[in-house]
Amino acid sequence: MTKTSISILGLSGSTRKGSFNTKLLTAALERAENVGARVTHLDLGSINLPFYDADLEVTSGLPGKVRDLKKQFEEADGLIIATPEYNGFFPGILKNCFDWLTRRTGPEDPILSAFNGKVAGLMSATVGGSGGIRALTSLTSQLHYLGVTVLPRPFSLTHAGKAFSDIQTLPVDSLSALDDMSVALLHALRKSD
Template identity: 65%
Template sequence: MMVKKDLRILGLSGSLREGSFNKRLLALALSSAERHGAVVSEIDLSKTPLPFYDADLEARDGLPSTVLALKKEFMDADGLMIATPEYNGFFPGVLKNCLDWLSRRSSIEDPILSSYNGKVIGLMSATVGGSGGIRSLTALTTQFQYLGVMVLPRPFSLMHAGKAFSDGGTVSPELLSSIDEMTSVLIDTLQKLKQD
């Protein structure tokens, strides 16, 4: 399936580490979306100096420039993809901190939850164990429903990620086809929503 209209998909990993399985999963999903004709981009939180959310800092200085830049990237995107690890049955604090900053208004003219309005998101999680991050996916689903983002059904869960990514970058055709299925559903949904 090829994209008929301009579609922009933004990816974000909940893991900061360089060899992250979630970063690798996200990279595969973004490549798949690109093959379908979407314009893709990625936010790398390990290269994004984001302070902890602090209402005093916000009251004094307004939103940090990093947050304003992230807000713009979110607002420019039609669809979102997140791949996240599960930390103690939840999604990581760095991701929550980022999502909280993005929920703030840059000014009184900035509509409430403007970073998230009208977005559709595909969720993924990779873990080394057998859980596949299903608890972090449930938590993220609740989080995005609160933020008013349409969450695609059937989030993608990858258990035993160490095995799936063990062969120096070569992954199984089954994994690639499952990822492709998810990106196809995201693109199909976005195209239907964009129909005038």
């Protein structure tokens, strides 16, 4: 496979130990690496961002961990996000992260610098049969608002407990769907270069 300089940042919207979404993300990033992307798995739980607080921002400025995260986003070409569905929506940990990332470090910092021009591949794993379609819809809407191009046909993994049991890996058709997403993501990013 041809190596490219395209870099992909991967995020899971679950901090749960044993999270199906985090496992799905790990599998997707492996596949993206196989087709030549440079990948970084961002562990949002370990960053432990505070809840967005305008007073905190006014008194202390953007927290150092937000600045670091923002730099990581700015440096990435594309995103792969695996989101659980919580009550028909994508989870608060992602929303809080996005809210912080929209804040500017100063007047020289372009609006939405963390998001503009990015392309994202989305996926969701749920234990039930919904496949997180509402989380994917709300997340797509949020990312569009932030200036991110979202690839069509997000990947849904239904009955995730079953898919990951015993063999600890995904069925072949799911892996091939992840391959397709990686190829589409790299293709879209090369075109936008």
